[in-house]
Amino acid sequence: MPLSQKRISGPVRKAKIIQSAASLFAKKGFSGTKTREIAQRAGVSEALIFKHFPSKEDLYAAILAEESPVPGLLSKIRSLAEQQKDVEVFSVIAQTVVGGAPDSDLMRLILFSALENHEMSDMFFHNHIRVFYDFLAGYIQQRIDDGAFQPVQPLIAARAFMGMLIYHRLLTVLFQAQLPQTAEDISRTFVNLMMNGLKLPSPKGAVRRSGQTNKPRTRTARKV
Amino acid sequence: MPLSQKRISGPVRKAKIIQSAASLFAKKGFSGTKTREIAQRAGVSEALIFKHFPSKEDLYAAILAEESPVPGLLSKIRSLAEQQKDVEVFSVIAQTVVGGAPDSDLMRLILFSALENHEMSDMFFHNHIRVFYDFLAGYIQQRIDDGAFQPVQPLIAARAFMGMLIYHRLLTVLFQAQLPQTAEDISRTFVNLMMNGLKLPSPKGAVRRSGQTNKPRTRTARKV
DNA sequence: TAATATTGTAAGTGAATACTCACTATATTG
DNA sequence: CAATATAGTGAGTATTCACTTACAATATTA
Numbered sequence: 001m002p003l004s005q006k007r008i009s010g011p012v013r014k015a016k017i018i019q020s021a022a023s024l025f026a027k028k029g030f031s032g033t034k035t036r037e038i039a040q041r042a043g044v045s046e047a048l049i050f051k052h053f054p055s056k057e058d059l060y061a062a063i064l065a066e067e068s069p070v071p072g073l074l075s076k077i078r079s080l081a082e083q084q085k086d087v088e089v090f091s092v093i094a095q096t097v098v099g100g101a102p103d104s105d106l107m108r109l110i111l112f113s114a115l116e117n118h119e120m121s122d123m124f125f126h127n128h129i130r131v132f133y134d135f136l137a138g139y140i141q142q143r144i145d146d147g148a149f150q151p152v153q154p155l156i157a158a159r160a161f162m163g164m165l166i167y168h169r170l171l172t173v174l175f176q177a178q179l180p181q182t183a184e185d186i187s188r189t190f191v192n193l194m195m196n197g198l199k200l201p202s203p204k205g206a207v208r209r210s211g212q213t214n215k216p217r218t219r220t221a222r223k224v
Numbered sequence: 225m226p227l228s229q230k231r232i233s234g235p236v237r238k239a240k241i242i243q244s245a246a247s248l249f250a251k252k253g254f255s256g257t258k259t260r261e262i263a264q265r266a267g268v269s270e271a272l273i274f275k276h277f278p279s280k281e282d283l284y285a286a287i288l289a290e291e292s293p294v295p296g297l298l299s300k301i302r303s304l305a306e307q308q309k310d311v312e313v314f315s316v317i318a319q320t321v322v323g324g325a326p327d328s329d330l331m332r333l334i335l336f337s338a339l340e341n342h343e344m345s346d347m348f349f350h351n352h353i354r355v356f357y358d359f360l361a362g363y364i365q366q367r368i369d370d371g372a373f374q375p376v377q378p379l380i381a382a383r384a385f386m387g388m389l390i391y392h393r394l395l396t397v398l399f400q401a402q403l404p405q406t407a408e409d410i411s412r413t414f415v416n417l418m419m420n421g422l423k424l425p426s427p428k429g430a431v432r433r434s435g436q437t438n439k440p441r442t443r444t445a446r447k448v
Numbered sequence: 449t450a451a452t453a454t455t456g457t458a459a460g461t462g463a464a465t466a467c468t469c470a471c472t473a474t475a476t477t478g
Numbered sequence: 479c480a481a482t483a484t485a486g487t488g489a490g491t492a493t494t495c496a497c498t499t500a501c502a503a504t505a506t507t508a
Contacts, residue, residue, distance in 0.1 A: 034465065
């Protein structure tokens, strides 16, 4: 076995190409990224890329199929949810997102692929984003049934909360629109607003109900 | 004056080109759109485009410079804000956004230009988005000073509310992720959550404060 | 109406771009 | 070692792209 090997194994090279391509696609999108640049960054000839992937399109699909930030977060909050630790559930989600997940490259990759309406984008949405919403909405529904939250449409509430977080990341990633506060302060404020918002109205002062009655609704197929 | 004129005036042609280009840039982004397509859609020769715009880049800039949804909304809510009609202020904003503004094309145009980090994107952010945030945060600050809202960082609260709305539109535009409820129901729920969230905690049950003290803060330059 | 300005185009041009081909170099294995 | 599979490349190729050039048609005006 020679000290300095002159050849790298197939799978390793392939991974290196994927990695180089991913950061370029994230920065410039699909049509903005040239196969020549990818080859350069991966330190190989352009021809080698096409030995591993039939086309640029296939390479792009391979990248989108790999990434996924959701399952980790989901497993983290599942146990907290079982213990009905409302504040903790929302706090963990907020801290995760505000703290920087998904990272800048992945956010951009998802946005680009959604805008360029690549088919993988729909897959990503259904397999990851939607799974997460179903979980969060289910939790909110349960806490409403418990009488802990005011009766709101759980899917809308879930979307509202995730909206605060993801939009905040969006402004950060796309416009470098940082806020002066620390990530922790920011997520604490988001959670505070949300918990307060979901809280049952105090018995005295009647508060406007949103468009839902008090009686438990039949659970129809959820949209996200 | 002939019945069927064979030539169209310069400015009109120019507008037609801008319009055709805008919808294509919105659909495919800058590098995904070809000047040939633009010419075809506008019903002119490719050469004519370059008579009106020195380069594709200049055409793109002209489009981004034109669009702006913010001023209309701002003028609408200013008077409501003066009358301190909290629910109405937030409702008008919510209904406007959830109801479909900015429209799909403009949303995509803004996102694309931000991702492809066109310089016009920063301009757009500073001249329009930020102006709006400053107004909304100012309003929230004032209502805190009035003792009507709990003390939160007004910029974070503004971002939270706009996050609910814009993110909702984003899911709609990018993933066709519609919710079963009507636009009105959805915005009512958003407003309900936000107003409840901003409300002063009931005097008895102490509620966790977010990362801000009660004393009025010196107003430093705002970030959004 | 003659001169001039405006609106328009067909037919390029050179530079990129995704992808191929023919071939070499390095491993692995019987 | 011989045979074969694996990893790799330089030099294309056909096509596409943003942009130009040279020129024509139609208005406007002196």
